[in-house]
Amino acid sequence: MHIVVCIKQVPDSAQIRVHPVTNTIMRQGVPTIINPYDLFALEAALQLRDKFGGEVTVLTMGPPSAEDSLRRALTYGADRAVLLTDRFFAGADTLATTYALATAIRKISETFGAPDIVFTGKQTIDGDTAQVGPGIAKRLGLLQLTYVAKINEVDPVARTIEAERRSEGGVQVLKTKLPCLVTMLEATNEIRRGAMADALRAARAQIVTWSAKDAGVEDISKCGLKGSPTIVKRVFAPSARAEKATIVDFANRPPAEALIEELFKRQPKLEAELISSAHGF
Amino acid sequence: MSEPTKAPPAAAGRAATKKELPEHFKAYKHVWVFIEQERGQVHPVSWELMGAGRKLADKLKVDLAAVVIGPPGEAVQHAAAESFCYGADLAYIVADEVLGDYRNEAYTKALTDTVNTFKPEILLLGATTLGRDLAGSVATTLLTGLTADCTELDVDADGSLAATRPTFGGSLLCTIYTLNYRPQMATVRPRVMPMPDRVEKPATRIIEHKLGLVEEDIVTKVLSFIPDRDSAKSNLAYADVVVAGGLGLGSPENFQLVKGLAAVLGAEFGCSRPLVQKGWVTSDRQIGQTGKTIRPKLYIAAGISGAIQHRVGVEGADLIVAINTDKNAPIFDFAHVGIVTDAIRLLPALTEAFRARLSPHSRDRIAS
Ligand SMILES: Cc1cc2nc3c(=O)[nH]c(=O)nc-3n(C[C@H](O)[C@H](O)[C@H](O)COP(=O)(O)OP(=O)(O)OC[C@H]3O[C@@H](n4cnc5c(N)ncnc54)[C@H](O)[C@@H]3O)c2cc1C
Ligand SMILES: Cc1cc2nc3c(=O)[nH]c(=O)nc-3n(C[C@H](O)[C@H](O)[C@H](O)COP(=O)(O)OP(=O)(O)OC[C@H]3O[C@@H](n4cnc5c(N)ncnc54)[C@H](O)[C@@H]3O)c2cc1C
Numbered sequence: 323m324h325i326v327v328c329i330k331q332v333p334d335s336a337q338i339r340v341h342p343v344t345n346t347i348m349r350q351g352v353p354t355i356i357n358p359y360d361l362f363a364l365e366a367a368l369q370l371r372d373k374f375g376g377e378v379t380v381l382t383m384g385p386p387s388a389e390d391s392l393r394r395a396l397t398y399g400a401d402r403a404v405l406l407t408d409r410f411f412a413g414a415d416t417l418a419t420t421y422a423l424a425t426a427i428r429k430i431s432e433t434f435g436a437p438d439i440v441f442t443g444k445q446t447i448d449g450d451t452a453q454v455g456p457g458i459a460k461r462l463g464l465l466q467l468t469y470v471a472k473i474n475e476v477d478p479v480a481r482t483i484e485a486e487r488r489s490e491g492g493v494q495v496l497k498t499k500l501p502c503l504v505t506m507l508e509a510t511n512e513i514r515r516g517a518m519a520d521a522l523r524a525a526r527a528q529i530v531t532w533s534a535k536d537a538g539v540e541d542i543s544k545c546g547l548k549g550s551p552t553i554v555k556r557v558f559a560p561s562a563r564a565e566k567a568t569i570v571d572f573a574n575r576p577p578a579e580a581l582i583e584e585l586f587k588r589q590p591k592l593e594a595e596l597i598s599s600a601h602g603f
Numbered sequence: 604m605s606e607p608t609k610a611p612p613a614a615a616g617r618a619a620t621k622k623e624l625p626e627h628f629k630a631y632k633h634v635w636v637f638i639e640q641e642r643g644q645v646h647p648v649s650w651e652l653m654g655a656g657r658k659l660a661d662k663l664k665v666d667l668a669a670v671v672i673g674p675p676g677e678a679v680q681h682a683a684a685e686s687f688c689y690g691a692d693l694a695y696i697v698a699d700e701v702l703g704d705y706r707n708e709a710y711t712k713a714l715t716d717t718v719n720t721f722k723p724e725i726l727l728l729g730a731t732t733l734g735r736d737l738a739g740s741v742a743t744t745l746l747t748g749l750t751a752d753c754t755e756l757d758v759d760a761d762g763s764l765a766a767t768r769p770t771f772g773g774s775l776l777c778t779i780y781t782l783n784y785r786p787q788m789a790t791v792r793p794r795v796m797p798m799p800d801r802v803e804k805p806a807t808r809i810i811e812h813k814l815g816l817v818e819e820d821i822v823t824k825v826l827s828f829i830p831d832r833d834s835a836k837s838n839l840a841y842a843d844v845v846v847a848g849g850l851g852l853g854s855p856e857n858f859q860l861v862k863g864l865a866a867v868l869g870a871e872f873g874c875s876r877p878l879v880q881k882g883w884v885t886s887d888r889q890i891g892q893t894g895k896t897i898r899p900k901l902y903i904a905a906g907i908s909g910a911i912q913h914r915v916g917v918e919g920a921d922l923i924v925a926i927n928t929d930k931n932a933p934i935f936d937f938a939h940v941g942i943v944t945d946a947i948r949l950l951p952a953l954t955e956a957f958r959a960r961l962s963p964h965s966r967d968r969i970a971s
Contacts, residue, residue, distance in 0.1 A: 551746070597961050
């Protein structure tokens with residue numbers, strides 16, 4: 323079984339700061355990580371490989387420094403890493419991103435064998451559009467299973483997959499054919515620690531590095547900024563709320579009473595509304 | 604593509620060049636809202652979007668259309684008829700047996716074909732699991748732009764859709780345009796746009812469109828649907844009163860105090876993300892950027908610091924009440940009413956005090 327896992331290197335958002343004057347993201351010195359959602363996809367892929375044999379190829383599009391994330395993925399046990407990097411890819415929106423990634427997956431298919439499953443995370447923590455998975459699937463003509471909470475069964479002989487997909491108000495149990503694209507939901511598994519042997523291998527591994535041309539991109543105008551129909555016109559900070567909270571003073575009374583008084587004083591209709599909500603009418 | 608070493612972000616550097624709209628796109632007119640209905644139920648975000656879509660259509664002086672996709676029968680007809688009560692000028696229906704359950708292949712074809720035939724300039728969908736799954740496929744098929752998870756929509760002076768979405772966990776907003784492609788597509792977060800009033804109106808213009816697929820054409824099969832066991836599960840986003848707890852509660856046992864207060868208020872309970880990560884509370888109860896957006900009349904947060912990722916999920920509440928031991932906690936920057944005290948002691952007292960105030964007996968007092 324050949325499985326491709328798309329991962330994105332993202333700034334560790336917990337450490338991102340916004341410049342108070344210029345409203346730009348201060349990325350300098352912010353460490354980068356593998357998009358946390360992608361680790362659930364990687365682990366799901368590794369489990370299938372362990373069960374059925376085969377290989378896991380991780381793929382990322384990003385600056386040359388995204389190699390760090392690929393090596394990290396190798397330490398978890400991925401077999402091969404492909405870095406798609408070219409200045410032509412810069413500034414891509416999701417349509418241009420999926421053009422580049424789909425082209426690279428076709429090249430991976432020719433070079434290392436056709437994938438049975440392509441995995442992506444549910445979304446990233448920076449762009450967080452959740453559009454790249456469906457976009458790649460459409461471009462490659464793959465069936466798609468998004469928001470997958472559990473893969474129940476894969477039958478490599480019958481070439482089918484059965485999975486539980488989170489939907490509004492419940493779970494859909496779906497069965498479809500391979501090859502397909504799966505976007506994994508968060509908290510569905512836990513990434514393994516990775517063996518010492520994998521760590522050693524990762525440090526020395528050759529990262530397959532492709533430019534747009536190497537990957538077989540035919541139309542550069544479909545890549546990056548040029549190939550992006552969306553345009554970010556304005557970035558700005560949300561307007562701050564003028565006043566802060568009224569802090570309830572409860573020097574001489576029980577705090578609960580003081581708080582309730584303040585609420586009902588502020589919103590006189592609230593008491594009647596709460597009475598009806600408390601009694602279910 | 605974001606380049607971690609460069610500031611400002613690469614995406615923000617994208618040049619905003621408006622060329623003359625290519626000739627073949629000039630026929631694209633009108634605003635469309637995809638009406639999400641599953642198992643006979645319309646997702647409320649669809650009506651919220653009708654409200655937002657009505658404003659855009661009025662500004663552009665064009666029609667607002669609802670697009671209803673589903674199996675033939677009562678539910679779809681009813682959803683289409685309802686759309687007029689929420690502001691539609693006309694409704695498109697694609698009804699077919701293969702559209703019974705949501706499946707990407709069939710729905711993508713249904714929506715893409717309708718767009719290609721009737722050519723809207725703006726197409727809006729809810730940013731639900733269904734809406735995002737479908738929008739991503741449709742936009743890629745149409746090779747147009749798609750702005751994700753918006754919180755604000757407007758049209759600018761020259762009639763372009765300005766779709767605003769939070770980024771980096773809500774610490775910044777960005778406004779995105781799709782200038783030279785049609786339709787301009789956006790998904791919008793549930794509970795962000797206000798629910799418009801329903802006004803009884805006759806269903807006037809309904810246009811039915813044929814799908815032209817048979818079951819054999821569709822590879823993916825739905826084996827079953829398992830509804831969430833706890834039927835209250837999905838109510839958090841639409842609750843009028845929400846009580847939530849955070850790490851300040853210290854233990855899963857203390858979280859019961861939140862549930863106790865919620866029960867007395869007839870409220871839904873929720874939590875901050877760390878409680879989900881610790882396994883104290885199930886993930887469907889998480890409020891915030893990566894959880895639910897809520898818009899209740901009253902929100903009570905106990906032992907929650909008010910991180911930006913939490914804040915973006917609760918800002919739409921009419922009245923935010925914070926209980927925190929730290930008077931400098933960021934939650935006091937956006938709460939309306941705060942109380943600096945130990946939540947573990949206050950919650951039981953508050954529960955009792957509310958119980959007394961809200962007894963049926965007090966209802967008579969208020970009514971008189
Ligand atoms: C603030 C901001 C807002 C943006 N808003 C929009 C918008 O509304 N519409 C739009 O079209 N673009 C938008 N973009 C651009 C978008 O972020 C980029 O196109 C990005 O390359 C991919 O989108 P994503 O990060 O949203 O990925 P998602 O669609 O959220 O990612 C889903 C999965 O796809 C895979 N994946 C994503 N990117 C890569 C990659 N580079 N290499 C390998 N695998 C990958 C991962 O498995 C990931 O888990 C925005 C960018 C920024 C910085
Ligand atoms: C990508 C990303 C997405 C995220 N998404 C979400 C999200 O959707 N929702 C979310 O909530 N968070 C989210 N977070 C996490 C967020 O950044 C915060 O870490 C989180 O909200 C903090 O939770 P908390 O307020 O419960 O805990 P803390 O920040 O630890 O705050 C606990 C508070 O309790 C107070 N306290 C302590 N003891 C008591 C007491 N006895 N009585 C009263 N008060 C007390 C403390 O003063 C403190 O203010 C996200 C983070 C990231 C990076």
